[in-house]
Amino acid sequence: MNETISTILRRRSVRAYRPDPVGEAELDLMLEAARHAPTAMNQQPWHFTVIRNRELLDDLEEHCITAFIESKNSALREVAKMAGFSVFYRAPMLVIISGDPDALAPQNDCTLAMENMMIAATSLGIGSCWTNAVMMYYATDKGKAAFEELGVTFPEGYQPYAAAAFGYPAEPYPETPPKKANCVTILD
Template sequence: MKTNEVLENIKARRSVRAYTDQQISYENLQTILEAATYAPNGMHYESWHFTAIQNTDKLTELNNRIKGAFVKSDDQRMQERGHNQSYCCYYHAPTLVIVSNESTQWWAGMDCACAIENMFLAATSLGIGSCWINQLGTTCDDPEVREFITSLGVPENHKVYGCVALGFADPQIPKKEKTVKVGTVTIVK
């Protein structure tokens, strides 16, 4: 098969769930966020918003509020996570980017997914690990969570469609190999 730098970067990307304490640089964060803004988006509305958090206290507070929302859930697994003292939805990554959008367009979530993938690929190209974080998407309308994310800069009329954990992968944790499931691709000529 043909290959090039872009294709090799795509193949190298993995979800990282264990990070070192080292913060990513402001310049690298700016590069990753710029990559997000170049993602395809419906009608070129660019109604999305990216809220990057690098403050440890704010990240801890966000995690605590998400856990508080989990405790109120009817789902037993979420309740267990909410009561788990060591649970951290963003895997203690030093940076978290909240990706939100107006929910008035049916493609808002797809726009955010494209932006998130661009961030993953940009991060990989810079030697930075990343992981999709879903928990805030399911809890963003909880009053305590909403109040806090609004104070962080997430627009009040936005739904959170996902978050991106960013940081340097813990070198002690081996990188998982990717295997493509047989029968995943069909080509019709």
């Protein structure tokens, strides 16, 4: 099997991280991979916000947990009440990709960039985990105000479309969960 396919198949959501920071060289490679993702008509409508400040990560996480507790979704309320629950899994770094909502396909563009970033991270021995909490919280008026209060801002008019925690795994990657077998139709 070639190295690229092997890396894609090895990538897992990591939910336990060592506190060691992601190195500058590794971060640069991950961001370069992200910026090489395809975009609709090559608009590249994105901006990458990297948060490595532990206090800021903890503050943002507390806001997101509050949003879970106040959610109308019972599953989110229940998970937020669990002992030790952590939205960002104590990762040393969070990356938020915001985009221009007036672009042709900003959600797709930003999501593709994040996937490239997550695969690049795996190839470098760095774990990652997608977190929808950032976009969910930012979508509320309370969330927008909290982001601004915390100093987590995006270019004028941009909004977050993708977010993931990154860091070195504290334990081996989990086993591959079963994948759906009957989800492909080929029309020859």
